[in-house]
Amino acid sequence: MADTEKHRQRATDNGNTEQGDGYTYRGRGYVQVTWKKNYQAVGQQIGVDLASEPDRMLEPEIAAWATAYGMERGIFTGKKLSDYVNDERQDYVNARRIINGLDQADTIASFAIRFKSILEAAKC
Template sequence: MNEAAFFDAVRVQPFRGALSQSQVDGLNAILAAFDKFQALIKDRRWKAYMLATVFHETAFTMQPVREIGEGRGKPYGEVYYGRGYVQLTWSANYAKAQAELANVGITVSLLNQPDAALIPEIAAPIMILGMINGWFTGKRLSDFFSPVIDDWVGARRIINGEDRAELIAGYGIDFNTALVKAL
């Protein structure tokens, strides 16, 4: 990948003209994780949609974040509130992520240390494996992007129903354009 072309393109859209060093660092961490899991990523649009999801879920920071309010008053509670690039929630999802990460050689005790989901080297595989394998809602990237399917709006169901689906679809198209320019 031509990283200069990629960063030049994303700087324009979706970042609207400027990238902070923290955003660059976050993008680099995610791109490195894409390289690590390249054998599982079957379509360039998968990368674009994952980047769009991170862009939205982290409020454009491209860094793993804590859920606003840290779960206070939520049914999943104050321990297993949303963390990471995709806002992993619920103890069962932390347990699943812990087990699935172990299957790919990443040992981390998310149940005992849920803040580990804030470490980019943990947050990125959670996002990648979760979105590819449908951990979060049962929907997976291949349900929305394939040689015969191109559903940027519907892909939001991988993470969170239809909440802000059209907005995030636009981000996905921007990231896809950048990835094409970087070929």
């Protein structure tokens, strides 16, 4: 159980209401999906009961789909990919906020820029 009232409320707000939910709905998949409500949301979209079978988030197809869906919808932090990368701007550094704040943002931005140049060169 969460150690402070603030943490308990955050857990409850995110669907973790039973003893052990924190462990059950711990981070899994490519972007470490957490919270029961996120397992439910992703599961509903792909037709898999991830709330009942959370380890399925480790399956590559489900993990990849959860990553794309979460980034598009902003389920991880409330920030969406389109908030930072769109027709008007390509802010790859701040786009990191859609998953995990600015942790390693410059490194990840350099990967995005390199990947974009490869796609452009290949005319994809």
